[in-house]
Amino acid sequence: MTSFVRGIALLGFDEFALGQGLDSQALLAEAGLPADTRDGLISGLKFNALLELCARRSGNPLFGLQLGLQQGSQALGGLLYLIQSTRTVGDALQALVQYFHVHSSGAELHLERQGNQARFLYEVIDGDATSVRQTVELAMGMGAQLMQGLLDQAWKPDALWLRHPAASESGAYRRLLGVTPRFDSPINAWTFDAALLKAPLSATDERFQQFARRHLEELARMSVQELPAYVQKLLRQGLPEGRISIEHVAEHMQLSPRTLQRYLQAEGTGFQELLDQTRQAMATRYLCDSSIKLTQLAALLGYADLSAFSRAFTRWYGVGPQKWKQRVKQTQGLAESVAAPHQPLAHGR
Incomplete structure (x- = not known):
């Protein structure tokens, strides 16, 4: 998005x-x-x-x-x-x-x-x-x-x-x-x-x-989000409560699942694709900015268990979530260590 x-x-x-x-x-x-x-x-x-x-x-x-x-x-x-x-x-x-x-x-x-x-x-x-x-x-x-x-x-x-x-x-x-x-x-x-x-x-x-x-x-009329973005918003809200099926989302929008899917296809996407993108974005956000346990994150994203989440994450990035998080930390640490010696330290408001 x-x-x-x-x-x-x-x-x-x-x-x-x-x-x-x-x-x-x-x-x-x-x-x-x-x-x-x-x-x-x-x-x-x-x-x-x-x-x-x-x-x-x-x-x-x-x-x-x-x-x-x-x-x-x-x-x-x-x-x-x-x-x-x-x-x-x-x-x-x-x-x-x-x-x-x-x-x-x-x-x-x-x-x-x-x-x-x-x-x-x-x-x-x-x-x-x-x-x-x-x-x-x-x-x-x-x-x-x-x-x-x-x-x-x-x-x-x-x-x-x-x-x-x-x-x-x-x-x-x-x-x-x-x-x-x-x-x-x-x-x-x-x-x-x-x-x-x-x-x-x-x-x-x-x-x-x-x-x-x-x-x-x-x-607002000039900058209104299109349907796929709105569906992703509903998915973000519904994932923690398990309300992630196309039936749940369509009911909230007062559409039939078939009509919702047809509208999404007209925008060049589909419900499962949006669900996958939303899960991927939320997963990377939590792994970067929180210390949540992987089992908790898997449940938060609506996966049946940790192994299902790990398989999806490996499909996205080619490595499992634990190794991906380690790589991100190593990259950030390297960037900070390279930049720090050459930059002034200023902390005033």
Whole structure:
């Protein structure tokens, strides 16, 4: 799936990169991104690669998080106007969830409530992006600044959950965010008191809100994902619960399985192919960014047992998952050891 992100996502990148001892224009060119991106669309995959590259070259594993904290909600562009014209914090977050695909087609937001706790979740869905630590931490930093802007002193999160392991000592995260993240978690999410969702926002302009929604809906029509991408989204949601048959997906879409398959074939793909691609993307993501056990991962992806998962993984990559993960770690370690001696170490925000 080819994903995009709006160029506003690089707000302040030049200045921040310079502060980290980096040549921003050279890095943009190396990542294959244009120098002037503010008003256009850029590749989500290349944006993710840029952040990972910057973290390595600067010697700062918290590059993405610190950039996100510096950008704050301003990097949401036009979405920020809609958020600021809603009645409550909950309305603001729901509006962001609804229209986030206009800002980025390679990630999703979800707002959930479980008892007295609310969870604001972020998930990278671009199947071509393997290691997404920097992109996730940038998003969580932006989320913290957004909530701070909406709630001011009332913003006191219960926890930050991150799927990947810690990139730096926990104290560094706590100094930046006020909380120590719970690493190797099943989700990426801020959790907080659900009562905060009812907090009123000071300025509500209903006429402007209507204008902002019409503008975003027009943008959404120009960038709407096609059917295969939507089926993959349903598969990602259904895999952990075992709802991965074409019958389950077709029922959710209120289509017959035969009609769904016909639509997919018209787009040059098929249900089993999409299922295989989705499993492959999720497998590589988890192996790169978490310490999940292979037996757990096999179950999460809907395989009957570990051997079935291993056979599928070997078909994808020519080696089993354990050996593949070892090779990835060796490659990353070599890249870091080669880059580190020649690059300045700069850790300031």
